[in-house]
């Protein structure tokens with residue numbers, strides 16, 4: 161199968177959906193000629209014109225609100241938010257408006273929009289350009305949240321998101337834009353709420369999102385050499401969450417580490433760990449462990465930044481502890 | 492050049508500060524090109540007369556808020572090269588102990604409340620600083636630097652309204668360099684920028700941002716009026732950035748022409764213009780200026796060498812400063 165980058169995968173998904181549905185349009189800062197700073201959208205304005213690929217001023221709450229209004233009245237906007245950190249600027253439009261309109265209207269109004277943005281640290285971009293804020297959005301009922309872990313997922317999830325009748329937020333990992341993966345040429349969609357078992361194993365389950373899937377896979381490969389078979393699962397969407405697949409795996413392995421790049425406290429990892437504790441308690445041999453970003457603003461200095469995020473080494477260390485029974489009495 | 496009755500020392504200091512900014516940026520760009528600097532940075536080169544003209548009208552007690560393109564403001568407000576380069580390289584002796592980097596340098600000792608990586612992010616902060624001055628009966632003034640692109644942020648209009656209602660000692664300084672990232676200003680700004688301030692009853696001025704004396708003369712007047720309770724004010728400074736949006740933005744012909752860049756660099760450069768003026772007015776000789784340039788160059792290379800050899804913060808610092816004591 162051909163291999164393309166995550167960036168190309170997103171671009172293809174959007175182009176295909178724009179060809180298929182004339183109500184789909186894009187808006188955001190420097191999305192047209194510049195094709196975004198990460199060059200993800202290059203070429204789209206040439207095909208679809210500036211009517212459907214719209215450069216906006218630096219007015220995030222404004223263009224987010226405009227997208228909500230357009231979505232409520234028959235269009236399917238894709239909003240490009242240059243950095244995930246800017247979600248804080250659009251919170252009202254996203255969480256008070258987009259997320260609640262379908263419910264508040266008793267199901268009469270829909271808000272079919274996609275907010276595509278990014279996450280991920282270790283780019284030396286400091287505290288306001290490095291956050292992974294998926295938990296904030298996932299907390300709000302009415303929003304769906306997708307977190308692609310490779311080009312394959314990025315394309316399939318984006319197409320599903322565009323066709324979904326709800327506001328969907330997609331977080332792409334900034335460091336993964338140039339990573340290649342096999343992506344079929346024929347059309348495919350990835351349904352929301354279906355986790356993907358990336359690697360089977362019987363000793364421990366590593367549940368990882370987006371950037372952390374690679375970390376979990378690297379850890380699993382090394383653990384295998386040491387005789388520990390880790391099962392790696394990528395939930396692919398956080399909302400909806402494929403609880404059944406996660407629980408089934410943990411019932412088999414009886415141990416789990418949940419890894420996500422958002423801050424560890426009150427985060428995605430906490431939510432998944434609680435669900436496992438509630439629903440697989442009698443099958444667990446050890447506490448479910450969370451591994452997220454350290455609870456600090458992301459520091460600029462490489463010497464500090466690199467220790468704020470989970471790494472394969474730290475996952476391996478934790479997995480070994482759990483498998484040797486060391487954690488049983490730790491709490 | 493606009494005329495001001497200031498003394499020779501002030502003129503020489505303005506030249507020196509502009510040259511220090513240019514030299515700092517050239518050195519930082521070299522660090523990037525030689526892969527010694529973590530991440531990206533936004534060069535202030537070409538806009539020196541804006542920061543210097545304004546900051547030379549301020550004292551250390553006056554505050555500024557800065558932007559992602561903030562090295563110029565930082566130097567102009569009095570910062571040292573050593574601590575700045577240490578910060579750019581993420582070292583412990585940097586202004587922010589390596590935690591902030593290029594886009595977050597703050598220099599408390601000179602009233603620089605910090606650069607900001609959120610476009611428009613400092614508009615509330617600057618206005619709040621001015622409210623504090625009024626409430627506490629202090630006579631300092633706050634200058635809020637931001638770009639033309641940042642005028643699209645709604646926050647600006649919320650805080651200008653309050654600043655005008657409450658007569659706050661704040662000067663909104665819009666550095667109009669013609670672009671926000673890869674987009675021309677006319678494509679993102681409807682109507683007139685100064686008229687927006689005027690709609691709130693704020694006196695607004697447009698000035699040639701490549702003319703350090705014009706900028707300085709206007710700012711001196713406005714600062715004096717702010718201290719008397721006549722603020723706020725708004726200045727739009729017409730200027731140009733020589734480099735790309737950031738150091739990695741090399742191929743930029745798809746959004747602006749080489750001819751346009753050449754024209755600004757050759758015909759409107761704030762440093763060349765002011766240097767010519769100093770020489771023709773007999774304020775400095777070419778030799779004296781060359782000696783000053785050489786001294787600045789030396790200062791920069793020593794500071795970089797120091798920063799390169801300096802140590803990174805200890806890993807134990809990672810969770811320090813999340814909360815104040």
Ligand SMILES: Cc1ncc(C[n+]2csc(CCOP(=O)(O)OP(=O)(O)O)c2C)c(N)n1
Pocket residue numbers: 189218220242246249559560608609610611637638639640641642668670671672736
């Ligand atoms: C809220 C927000 N939106 C977008 C960005 C990305 N961004 C960084 S600088 C910039 C352009 C700013 O233009 P301008 O205000 O004119 O300043 P200049 O870079 O020209 O100095 C943009 C869009 C950001 N940092 N913050």
Ligand SMILES: [Mg+2]
Pocket residue numbers: 638639640666667668669670671672
């Ligand atoms: Mg600008």
